[in-house]
Amino acid sequence: MESQLYRENIMDHYRNPRNFGDLDSYDYKHKEVNTLCGDEVEISFKLENNKIKDIKFKGVGCAISIASASILTELIKGKTLEEVKNYKNEELMETLGISLSPIRIKCAILSLMTLKDSIKIKELQNVRN
């Protein structure tokens, strides 16, 4: 069966998510939930020379959210914090290569939002300290 939405790359990343799991030691860790549907993503990553050296994610949710998180962790390795902060939703969507309705777009960008929020939260904490 062929699907327009659930293309081979999406199903591959859903069935065999890359970088799935926990990091023993990490610099950033954050979890977010899409309360509208219960999709959950937790991302942890480690920096070296200001670039993302290692990143892992855990999650429960629809195929789009898992596949997107998996693809994102591959894309984001080696990027600086600034590059991550400036990484746009549209760029992720382009990489996924599928056309999504507004509701499903939320599934797709959950992992990116979690990643960005982890950086924001740490920055806020640093300011407070």
Next chain:
Amino acid sequence: MKLETIKFNIEKVMQDFPILKNIKNNKSLVYLDSAATSQKPLQVINRIKKFYEEENANIHRCLYDLSTEATKNYEDVKEIVANFINADKEEIIFTKSTTESLNLVAYSLLQELNEGDEIILSISEHHSNLVPWQQLSKRYKLKVNFAKLNENLEIDVDNLKSLVNKKTKVIAVNHVSNTTGVKNNIKEIAEIAKENNIYLVVDAAQSAPHFKLDVKELGVDFLAFSGHKMLAPTGIGVLFGKKELLQKISPFIYGGGMIKEVSLEDTRFDELPGKFEAGTQNISGAIALGESIKYLEEIGMDNIDAYIEELTTYALEKLNEISGLKVYGKGHGIISFNIDKIHPHDLSSLLNEDNIAVRGGHHCCMPLMKYLGINGTVRVSLYIYNNKEDIDKLVESLRKAIKFFE
């Protein structure tokens, strides 16, 4: 297998709905989301067109023929709706929707209550029959209690009764759950309300389109439903309220059209139902609602009830043959289910690729989802333009999706 009890011509009815001709990927539309909104027959669409082409004018105040006729048509619909639910004409208020009707009751009723008074809702309420009461209770310092559900996911009437005390002033419950399609025993709840001088408010959004309602027989004080779930356009809803209660409570929305006299200092309000219809109403929507009720009554509400019941039974039979599929409750016209290991969003998206329209998610019932221990379901909802073939296509597409996700 032919459905046995159809007493109307289903093929003819389906032909009245132009949207069913929608084709995608060589597949015609299988619309299974009528609980979200119903499709519209040509008769209703054409009535709206005729109104705007030949009859449009504002109502009630103007002095020319076009307006007089528009007023008469609007008022005639009040009569049609009143007869539809065995109420009096002045007990019918037009609103925008069930949600607005319920907000109207909540705002207007809760002003009358005292601090510490109590309200009873249920766990299976749609957010529109939960959030208004919840939020206004915070404002007026009232207490909200929630009746539990029994193993059939019906409101547990014994449990509801146990929540009643001297301070209970309002019970607000759904007639048919928009998520599970389970029907609640309103008559029994009404008896409890009557014995204890409690106002009973019923959300009839999912029952009014499906079977004959009789507000006197049910024993309700207020009842709300939406036009767009019963073949009429969006933007027109109904609130029924017992005359003596509507006369007592304050308006919710103020403005032109609901007054007798206005000075800078104060205002005398109009009589019923004008008091609750401020501003220009959805005149074309109301007239279309009249047309949709006529359409439904021509088929016969009992016939519709029987047909949907039989189609639901057929659907449940077929769905229960799918291994790994779990249905929640036994509903009328509405079926919520999940399939092992496949997220409702993924299932709904795959069905969409076969041009099958279902809903996936929490269905505006987050507390019910939490109670069931899930995040969402796939919901199928049936109406008079669905047939056995629609169910067969749904099942085929579900089986394909399961294989795809294996």
